[in-house]
Amino acid sequence: MPRGYAGKLLDVDLSKGVVKDIAVSDLVLETYFGGRGLAAKILWDRLGKKWAEVDPLGPENLFIALTGPLTGIYPGARICCSGKSPLSNGIVGATASTEFASELKTAGYDGVIVSGRASGPVYILITDEGGEIRAADRLWGKTGVETIKSINREVTEELKKRKPNIGIWREPAFIYIGPAGENLVRNAAVMTKLCHAAGYGGYGAVMGSKNLKAIVAKGRGPMPTVAAPETVKILWREVHNFLISRDRFRRWGTGYGGYSVGFETSSEPVRNWQDEWHDERGFGGPRFDYRFWVKRYWADFNCTTSCMKVSCIKTGQWKGDITDMPDYELQAYCGTNLGIFDAESNIHVSTVIDDLGHSGINGPNVMAFAAELYQRGILNREDFGFELNWGDAEAFTKLAWLIAKREKIGDILAEGTYRAAKRISEMKGIDVTPYAVHCKGIEIGAHGTRSGKDMNPIGYAASPQGGDHTSTVKDGYDDMRWSVFGDSAVICSFCFYDTLIWDFARAVTGWNITKHRWCTEYGPRILTLQQSVLLLGGPDIFWDPEKDFDNPPRFYEPLPSGPDKDKTTDRKVVEEMRLNYYKAMGWDEKGIPTKETLERLGLSEVDEQLKRIR
């Protein structure tokens, strides 16, 4: 068996109530590694021939949660969630830091594949003895904090009942959905811990469509063995020494970005991206840091980056709100992009968003879109049942509830920004799609392209993961090494140590993985497969490679203020970079992988399916 792997996956059919262990061949593991890569391979094998017909929210779709060979061993353990995305109809590898990943591996599993649909709410419990489906009626409808409390209590008691004499059982770890996922909010997140989320792709809705509230794991075994343990032990210390040396990042994480990404680089979304610059010093890091951070160094399993911090509001109307930081993305999306420029309101909105199981980027992207339509008089008080003015934290939390419960206009906004824009355009007879800030159905992360100081112009436009800011593209080589590797090895980008990580990967697996091989074979294979299924698309949306592989219209409007006023994304540069990228990837000028490329990467059978769209 390959090293670094536990050696089996749990295969669960919720329609039939069947749970079994399956093995993945050594060759497939060596070719696709784990996480995003392996998920893409499993999805292709099981759904590839009928890809365009598969409804992402139907029982035929798969929900996949995978670790990788480095998970738990390399610093910064994560889980990678995937499936056919209800937003893009392609494949996204959405990762979240969590002890669920290390618990899975110590229970003897590399991951879980869930198909079908349960007749009522269930959760899956995985222990050293195997997997089982358990009723979750008591958990359904519960928000994040309540779900965490209930699962911790219930599962710990159950485990204690099974083995009462071994001493105190430690709480299990789990991924779960909130009301947003349960009610099939298309961009809902898979949640873990308080506000850690596998956000992009809408896999919370996929779990919801299967009546799957949570997957819980508790392992008592060791981590899988590795090829060169003594080398791994040395590298483990070396990588940690490097992570520990990054003082400022450890101290602040991304929690000071809410001020600087706006003020310094003019690339922070403000009022649904109508601007990307602000000089609100009151939104600066120290306001969060000294007033709200109750834990300044907070980490997940095997991490010393500790970029996360725990925030708590201890006074006033929102007393008792607890959240992670918020990090930069949520400072932007639950803050400036809603016209909110004070820390307290930002923490309050973030807390509610996370508690409901919305994705902290994608959910509030829809809310800002709605607020702009309100600003323009296209949506009004009757649509919401209240006023929706920029900066009004209470109104935005009400809207978060409307969307999570699919009430009033929330039912349409729950379809995600792109689909909602199409529906509202029909409903109101006005084209509102220019205000929808998404790429291939996936709402865009909080890094703009217009100032030229942050995201590159094709970062989202040419990416098979659309608006996902954690996996953007650039040159078809160097852009392969960070997130495509990290999401497949399944480790955290913020623990990534280029150079040593390749030694680490070799020492764990024993395979001859080099940076060059990753950037020319593994990475391109995974992205080419992702690009292929994205183009196959369906059933409700098919992307037109000549129209949709582009930035949203707003990214071509001039910046209205700040030192980069009037700058915008250059269309010519986008077109040129995109062509170069396609060329580097071995895709044709429309972005369709060529027959030769598919053959070179061992994806010949994909070519059969792509003939339809050539």
Add this chain to the structure above:
Amino acid sequence: MSRPIWIVRDYLRCTGCRRCEIACSLSHEGWIWPEASRIRVFMPFPGVEIPHFCAQCDDYPCVKSCPVEAISIDEKTTAVLVDRDRCTGCGLCIRACPGSIPFLHPKDGKTTICDLCNGDPQCVKVCTEARYNAIYVVEEGKNVHRKLFSRHPIEVAKDVAVNLFGEKGEEVI
């Protein structure tokens, strides 16, 4: 390095990174094995991380409870030592411990207790290196306060939650 020591625990500083468990299991088991680590970090609610390990009570109730005399005290370091050949895995020491700290090893079912790494605890090293200082070593002999730290992790967590979250902390665990 053999002298009476005690590991101070500062729950509020624990980040939950669990490198202490990795270091402990690397040292005692030869590989990463969180549930075999003599120090285990409980997280009954995110943000509330409780390192749970032997407090070396001054009166050592675990030693007295063992019917086969498998548990003894290291006279040099004051650590609790388990004779794994003698241990029958009866679990009486777990019940005798005011903090239910010992546990039965996932592999052989024998009781497992922190042995202070013969005076050079590996868990402390990694916590110090990371500058978290949630656990650190002091040179001191037996005293009555030690036993106060032998508490059930959920009980400790309830206190820490209030310290972190104020009133809301009363509800989360």
